[in-house]
Structure formats: C-alpha cells, structure tokens
Amino acid sequence: MALAGRTAMRWARLRSPCPAATPLCLPPWLPTGPRACQRLCSSRGKEKLDMSTYPVESIRNFSIIAHVDHGKSTLADRLLEITGTIAKTHHNKQVLDKLQVERERGITVKAQSASLFYSHEGANYLLNLIDTPGHVDFSYEVSRSLSACQGVLLVVDANEGIQAQTVANFYLAFEAQLAIIPVINKIDLKNADPERVEKQIEKLFDIPIDECVRISAKQGTNVEKVLQKVIEKIPPPQCNTADPLKALVFDSTFDHYRGVIANIALFGGEIQKGHKVVSAHTKKRYEVNEVGILTPNEQPTHKLYAGQVGYLIAGMKEVTEAQIGDTLFLYKQPVEPLPGFKSAKPMVFAGMYPVDQTEYNNLKSALERLTLNDSSVTVHRDSSLALGAGWRLGFLGLLHMEVFNQRLEQEYNMSVIVTAPTVPYKAVLSSAKLIKEYRKAEITIINPAQFPDKLSVSEYLEPTVLGTIVTPQEYIGKIIALCQDRRAVQKDMLYIDERRVILKYLFPLNEIVVDFYDALKSLSSGYASFDYEDAGYQAADLIKMDILLNGNPVEELATIIHKLKAYRKNVVAKCYGGDITRRMKLLKRQAEGKKLMRKIGNVEVPRDAFIRVLKRQTDK
C-alpha cells in the first residue's frame, strides 16, 4: 500500500533492525542521550505516584483521530512535551509509535496511551491521551481506544481538508457520543486554507466554525489552546471511586519478562497491588502485581482510581487472557460487565510457509510471539503438497498483513512465502453429506483449495465493505469508472465544498484487497483518499479458478474469482446525433475494461487474477 513517507522514515532506516528478543518497552531506535534514558528507565527508578490527588473531576480521557499523515502523532508529541511528560528535543518524532514499522512507514499500528499532567487556571488536571492507529485496516483498534474516552481531537490537515478517514473516524466518535474538538493542523504550510476546512467541517459534521482550533503541531503554534479546549469541552468520566471495581480492558501488550500488560480504564472503584480480580469473560482469577500509568512508558502507582486510565500486570500468561473489551472486577464483588467492543474480524487471508521447511519451528515460535502482541491476527495450521507445512493467517486488511510480515522479518529475521491474499467467502451448503461433515449449513471458506463445488452449494456469499472516497471533483469520472470496474454500487455522492466530493460505494471486499488503493491513488495523482467499513455478506456468483500443471490442479495456485454476469440487458437509450459522442466514449471505456479481462470458457477472468496468483513473494 502506498503511504506517505515521513522524515522519520529516513531517520529510522539508519538504525539497525531490532533483535528478536528485545522487550517492546526498550526499543533501541529511540533517541539516546541522558534525558531520554532517564525517561525510559523511569519505570524502575522513580517513586510510585499517588494518583488519589486526581479525582474524577480533574480527569479528561481523550483520543486524537485523524486521516493518515494529518499530524496526529506530531500533535501527540507536542502535547507530551508541553505537559512535561517527555523532554523537549528535536528527536521527538512519533514518540507513541514504538514499533519500527510504525516509524518507518509513518503510521501508527498499535494504540498507545500516555497520561499528561497539566495545570490550568490554578487547577491540576490528569489528561489521558489514548493514541489511535491511523489507517483503514485498524479502525477496529480505533474503536477500541475510543470506548475509554469521553472526547476526541479530530485533526484535519489545513491543506488537504477532510479525507475519507476523517469521515470514518468522525462517525466512530459521533456514534460513541464523544465530545469532538476539530483541530485544523499544519496552518504553517504555504497552501493551508483553514477557512475552507472549517467550512467543510461545518457542512459535513455540523460543528460550528468557531469551535475549530487552528494549530501547527510541527511548530507548536496554538497547541496550548488545544489542551485548554480539552479541559473545557470534554466532560470528565462519569464514575465513582466508592463503587465496586469495574475496569475495562481496552488494549494489551506482551512483555517477555512480566507477561501480559493490560491497558485498563476504570469505570468505577479503585485497584492496587494485591487485589484479586476476576475476568468477566474467562471467569479466571488473578492477583494484581502492579498498577500504574503510562507516560508513555509504564510508571507504577500505588493505586488507580475511578476515571483513570493505566495499566495492570496480574500474572496473565497470554494476551488472549486479557481479552479486549473484557471487564475486570474484584473477586466476590461481581458487576454488570461493560458492553464489549467490536471484536476484530479478519478480512484478508493468506497462506504463510517457511522458505525452508527446517525453519518451520523457528517460524512457529516467531508467529506465536508476534501474535501474542497482535491478537487480531488469526492463525490456522495449513499444509500444502508444494510448500509443506505452514499456516493460513487472517489479517484486518492488506496493510495489516504487510506490517505483520515486515515485523516478522525485522523483529524475528524470518523469510517466508506468502500466498495471494483472499477474502473469507461463505457457502450455503445444499448437500446433506457436506452439512453433516461440517456440522453446519453455512461454512466460511478461507482457503480457495477448500472451495466447495457449485453442485453441493445452494448459494455463495462474499464479504462486502462500504467504502468512502473523498476526492477533488476533477477525478470523479475516473473514480466512478474504477469503482464500476470493481463491481461497486454507488450509495451516495455529496459535495463537501465547491471542489471536493465524497462518494460512498458498496464494494465486494475482494475487489479492493489487492490494488484498489494504489489504483485510486494513481488515477487521482494521490489526492483521493479511501476508507472502508464492514458491510456484511452478499450473494455472489463465484467460481474456483484452478491452475493445472500437466493436467493436475495445483491447490496452492487456486483462487476464487467472481463469475461476471457478462451479458446484461440493455438500457434502452435513444441514440441520435447528439448522443453519439457520449455513447462512444462510454462504450470505449467499457471496451478498455474488457481488455483487462480474459475470457475462459464462459467465465471472464480479470487479467490480474493470473498476476495475483503468480506474483508470490519469496524472501520478502
């Protein structure tokens, strides 16, 4: 996927890859120097903080949400500096983005949190910043982070204006009934047009223009004002320390020495070392070893109180024990569990095999470690005649898959064969034998090799997504053509100002997983943005494309493709003198699309299906 590069990218490349076993809290690529070291080591060195001085009224829990590269992480860096959470140096770039891949790509993959201490008008405040990932694949992570917040900063680039992800993120926050503070960033840029962006925000989100804050996170302009707005506009959490403990697990990380570190938000009560807590989900009991806040590294505290956000270490051995969305309560004091979060659902599957089968066990252990920290990846054992033993992995999206592979390579030095990505299709079985075999009538197919034949299936279903595209109007024509080529159905089209249009399309997921984003970017010279959300399954005419070698199908090369309804009934449109030019233009565009199809038998196969099958990366 094409992502905007950053200075951090070049900078990070100078550092050597991280050795496999390094704990995530001590990445060697973080800036060195006495100050930084002091900060990083603070979790062991300092005295425990007393958090009782921060009652609920003084707490603000908020997130920053933004389209990729609109400056979310830079604003976070500034907020951390202003509040003295981190030292002000030139090296503070994406401080909350700890993973190498995050820094290299200028994206945020894993949500991180930081507690900021800030004085405003004589009062001390505890501001908990919950950073969120900034890419389409991770909207699940965004929703996770948001449920621990009461408000968000919606950051919009003053030059680029509202983008697809701005819209998606806004609605996530809006639906969660959070206070929304629009922040217009990068006003220092030459082409910045904050007024236009304010008008867009007013038109699209119904937020009055005067509520927008214009800032330059890079230069620090007006960032203080953002903090003041956070205090004024975002309500403190509604909860009480006198209530029984009710803690929401909104994220978790794995530390090789200390086990699972669960990020928690307290919706009631208090928690401290020695407390016995129970997971509402697993009913397992744990004894709390340590609690603390993130600054952004773990800073132990005596206790955590209602309304506060921090971490907990309680002898959990696997991340699955700290289930995202789970509620923790005190042993023998059960509470009504908090409504669970949307659970992560893999949208893209691919086979993964060691290049050399002798590496199988090493790869297995690397996968286990990596998935410890990323519970959104699903793993199924798989094997293939050609490639040997391996796995079929499920990812949130293509970027997620790339990031995962990159981490596998960078952090574990693993070389793997990854097969062409597929989406999870479903089949409604009609054959009694198969229903008995699967013990259900509707099955999900994540591996094309297991695609049941048409004869034993009454209906195939394919996953769909609702895509949002924001584009300057001059690219509308090309984008509509692209979407139509991808079997998408237009749902909405709205001008957000004189120049920008927002388009909504229902896409079959498989049409966008491989190269849609790249195609969109290239035909719009990079100006169109895209985001999507799950939209359930729809009936589809699917067929398995086998590739035969000497007459025998090679299972690893099988893919599922859509059998196009190639011949549709006409629109009976008139065609006289004035209509001819327009008609020919349309027909020629369709003919162009046709050139990209290969007709085999009665099936039209997108030409890139072959490329997709053949383009396997070995030793990525």
Added chain:
Amino acid sequence: MAGRGWRPAAAAAAIGAARPGGAGPGRGPGSGPASEPAPAPVPEPAAPATAALYVHWPYCRKRCSYCNFNKYMVPAVDEAAMRACLVREARTLLRLSQVQSVTSVFFGGGTPSLASPRTIAAVLEAVAGAAHLPDGAEVTLEANPSSAGTPRLAGFKAAGVNRLSVGVQSLDDAELRLLGREHTAAEARGAVEAARGLFPGRTSIDLLFGVPGQSRGAWARGLEAALGLCDHHVSLYQLTLERGTALAAQVWGGALPTPSQDLLADMYQTARAALVAAGFRHYEVSNFARKGARSTHNLSYWQAEQYIGVGPGAHGRFVLRGEGGRSREARVQTLEPDAWMREVQSRGHGTRRRVVLSPLEQLEEVLALGLRTDEGVTHERWGHFSPHLSLEAIFGAPGEAKALQQQGWLVLDGGGLRCTWEGLALLDSLLPALLCQLQHRWALPAVPAHPAQGAAPGRGSGAPRRSPTGDRAGGEAAGHAGVVSGSSVE
C-alpha cells in the same frame, strides 16, 4: 415554400477548384442521387455529397423533470435573432461541407413547435438555397402536445414540414405530472389526432417506460392505448435518470422507487412483442415503424452518414470539403443560446469544437451505431469505411464475436454483421467486446489476412496500411495531404 432546386453556394466555385476529385458515391438513404433526378449543374467535385441536417431549437416553456437536454427557459425569446442565426449558421456549414444535397432535415430541441412556422420556413429556404433539398426529402419537426394545435401544425406544414414527431411520453395523467410535462393525456391524444390529420402516415409518437412506480400492468395498458392512437412510427425510450434532473434527485433521494433492471427488461420485451404483433418492424433499438415509415433522418445517424448540426449545442459529423478537408470531423456548436448567437453574429459561425475522427474511430461508430438497426452493418457500408479490412477478417476470426454468433446473438453472413432478435436487447453488453476485437485487429501489423480483397501485395511498404477514409471510399485515389487540425476553429 421557396424553390428547392439546387443552387451552388457562393463560395463553392472558388474553393472547389482547390479540391481534387475522388469522392465516393452519394449514399443518401432513399433520397440519394441514384433514386432522385440528378441535380442540374454539378461543379467540382464531380460526385455529389449528401448529408442530413439537424436544427436545434433550444427553448422550452417548462422544464420536464427527467430531461437533461440542452434547453433553456427564457421569458422572451428573441425569435428574429435566433432565426437569423440559424439561417446564417446553416449556410455557413453547408458551404464548409460542400454538401450538394440535403437528404433530410430534423427540427429538434428544446421544443421546436414553440418556434413560429416562419422560422422553420426561413431555415428550410436557407437550406434549399445553399444545397439541393429534394422535394420528397423528410422534414421532421418535434412537437409538444401543448403546442400542437391543428392551425399551428398547418402552419408548419405550409413551411415545409412533412413529418411530425409528437412527444406523447405517456397517456396517463399521473405519470405525465411526475414527468413534469405540461400537457394531459387528453391533450396528447388531441395533438396526435391533429398531426395524423395533417401528416397521415408521417406522424411518430414518443413513449417513455420505466417511470418510477410504473407497474408491468400499467405499462401494458399504456402501450395498448398508444397502439390505438398511433400512426406508423413509435419511438420507445426507457426513462434514464440523468444527473441534475429533478426526477433523478427524487429517486436517488429515496422519495421515489427505482424500477428494477428485470422489470425494465420485461417492459421492453412486452413492448417489442406488442408492437411487432401490431405490424411494426423493430428497425432500431428504440424505434418501430410499419408500412415503411422509418425515419430516414435518424437512419442517417445509425448508418454513419454525414450529418450537419445547426443551433446551440448541435453535433455534426462531416468532411470539410469547403476547406479542402478529407477527414470526417466530429463537431459541436456552442451550447448556450445567447453565446451561440453572439458567435454566429460576430464570427459567422457557432462551432465550438472540432475533432478529426481517425479511421478507427469512424469504424467504431459505424459498428456501434449500425448494430442498433435490424439491418446491422452491411458489407458495402463497412467496405466504404474500411476498404482493406473486411467484416469477416475482424469478426469472422475466432474470438468473442464468434462466440456471440454461436450464442445466437450475432449474425455474420452475406448481408453483413447484425444482431439477432435476442441480441438486440443485449447490444450494450455485446458492443464492448466487439469494439475490443475491432481495436485489437486494427492494431495488428499488416498481414495479407484476407486475400479475398487482394490488398496486401500491391501496397507500397511505406504507405499506411489503410487509407484514411473520410466520407469518400478508397481515398487512395487522391494523394491529398491536407488534414484539418483538430484544435482550431475556422
């Protein structure tokens, strides 16, 4: 009406000398020189050229909810100015095209029945003054039922109109209201009856189907009523929701239902069957005629004849012989009426855009338009535009076209290439594949793939494999190099 005899345009003789001969035969449908008495004096070039002429009247009284045509509602139309401009532009374009015989004239719009008969007469006189307008040539006027009373229609007849196309659209008052028409079903009936009285056998009606909320039954009943009313020509259009129209906004906004594709296809099949049962020939995707009442003007479009468009936004396809041109151009006139008139008044013409059509582009049009008719693309017409690459060479070879023939949707035989009855309803889906095949074949290096034509050996290696075919077949006769640039406007 004033004399329709052929008179040479003033500039013709002067420019004519500069142009070499070699023009192909005139191919006016039904009214070409072969069937008509030859026009008297023929200056250079020796062979006559023909074209159909379209005249656009851009004004309407009321905006229909579904229409996105180029039309304007103005409080007071300066008809005298518009008339003068239409006349002047018709002369300009006829001079530039050096068309010697105009095979048909069509007044469309807008609502041309709102123009006065005097304007229609003036344009026809100008046409007849600048080129030959044969006596029997089809002259059609589009009429709106609300401006088509007998006296008015009689005025148009006196002005030279001999065929009327009445925009009935529907015979249901509720549907007409939804469509934003300013007439009732009763008025539409009255208009058709008046038209049939004055133009017996030469009256056409337009009908729309797929109106939001329209059921199969309602359409069948409407069709039956229309069959009881109509003359020998019916044009049938599926309502297309066009962006920017009130109706589209209502449907897309969810205020009105969208008819399903299957329902629309059913309605079309119902209508085809009913019309054929009533003796109509389904001679083009959306047109039906009986007793030979086909529209020669519209056939000119589908048979890729030359046509000249006069008036705001009008399109044309013709060779600029008056400028020594050899290639067919696609031309568009300035869209907005006031701007168009200013240009005609100040510069003598209102052409805004000229694009030279490449030989391949012309063939694409011949194919896409020709297949809309039941006759399809004949070998003769194809050969006229593509003397060296036959229909067989392109569509007879193994490939998608062959598969479509095996499916029973397409026929390639001694007559030419055409759709079957089933194929005609799928045409829009067949065309991309056929165009693809044409483009593919066209791009292949020159090989003597079709020795039947014996084209390969005789050609010099440096010469283009296919001669640029303007409107003149076998253009190799003239080694004329002047090609009009696509960008400038004369």
